[in-house]
Amino acid sequence: MNEDLISKKELLDMTGISYGQLYRWKRKNLIPEQWFIRKSSFTGQETFFPRDKMLQRIDRILNMKDDLSLDALADVFSPNTGELSLSVGEILERNIVSSTSLNLYIETIGITEQPQFSFEQILIIYVLDKLLRSGDISLEEGRLLVRTLESYFPEQTGREVGVRLTRKMGVGAFLLVPGDVDIFMDSEVRTVTRLAMAQCTEELKLLIGGGDA
Incomplete structure (x- = not known):
C-alpha cells in the first residue's frame, strides 16, 4: 500500500x-x-x-x-539513543517509569546488581511501561516484549522501527518492523497495538531532560 x-x-x-x-x-x-x-x-x-x-x-x-533551540530539537528528533545513563534510584526519582515496569525488566533480563541503565535500556523499559499502563499487554507479554527488544532492537538503533503486538487464538507475538511498514498476515491474526520506536525515543528524551540525552 x-x-x-x-x-x-x-x-x-x-x-x-x-x-x-x-x-x-x-x-x-x-x-x-x-x-x-x-x-x-x-x-x-x-x-x-x-x-x-x-x-x-x-x-x-x-x-x-x-x-x-533548534539544535536541541534536532537531538530530540534523532533516532539515535545517546550516551546518557541513570541508576534505578534516578529513574524512579524522575518518575520516568513505574517501579512495576522497572522491576519486571530487571527480573526478565536477570540483573542481580544495581547497575547504571543506558538510554537504550531505559527506552525499552519506557515502552514496556507505556504498554502496561495502557492495558494493552499482560505481565507475561511484557516479559516477551523485553526479550524481543533486548534481542533485536540494538541492531536497529538509529533506524525507524515499529513494534507490533499480534494475537492469534489468544497467543501473543511481538514483531519489530523496520520502517514501520504495512505487513500482511492471515485473517485470524489480530494486531493489538503498534508503536513507533522513534516517537517513543522523542518522548523519553523530552521526559528525561528536553533533549539532553
Missing part, C-alpha cells in the same frame, strides 16, 4: 510555515532527508512528503521551538 503523500505547496498552505522555515529545519536535521520525495507531476518535478509523519513533525516543532 502506497504511503499517503502531501505536496510541498499543500503542506505550506496547511501549516502556515514558510519555504525558508521548511528548508532551515531540513538543514538542522529536524526533518529527515528521506521525507523529501521528488516525483514527476504535470508541472515537472515536485516535492512530496509522507503526510501523517510530516504534519505530526511540524506540529511538534511549532509547539516546542519556543522552549528548545
Whole structure:
C-alpha cells in the first residue's frame, strides 16, 4: 500500500510555515532527508512528503521551538539513543517509569546488581511501561516484549522501527518492523497495538531532560 503523500505547496498552505522555515529545519536535521520525495507531476518535478509523519513533525516543532533551540530539537528528533545513563534510584526519582515496569525488566533480563541503565535500556523499559499502563499487554507479554527488544532492537538503533503486538487464538507475538511498514498476515491474526520506536525515543528524551540525552 502506497504511503499517503502531501505536496510541498499543500503542506505550506496547511501549516502556515514558510519555504525558508521548511528548508532551515531540513538543514538542522529536524526533518529527515528521506521525507523529501521528488516525483514527476504535470508541472515537472515536485516535492512530496509522507503526510501523517510530516504534519505530526511540524506540529511538534511549532509547539516546542519556543522552549528548545533548534539544535536541541534536532537531538530530540534523532533516532539515535545517546550516551546518557541513570541508576534505578534516578529513574524512579524522575518518575520516568513505574517501579512495576522497572522491576519486571530487571527480573526478565536477570540483573542481580544495581547497575547504571543506558538510554537504550531505559527506552525499552519506557515502552514496556507505556504498554502496561495502557492495558494493552499482560505481565507475561511484557516479559516477551523485553526479550524481543533486548534481542533485536540494538541492531536497529538509529533506524525507524515499529513494534507490533499480534494475537492469534489468544497467543501473543511481538514483531519489530523496520520502517514501520504495512505487513500482511492471515485473517485470524489480530494486531493489538503498534508503536513507533522513534516517537517513543522523542518522548523519553523530552521526559528525561528536553533533549539532553
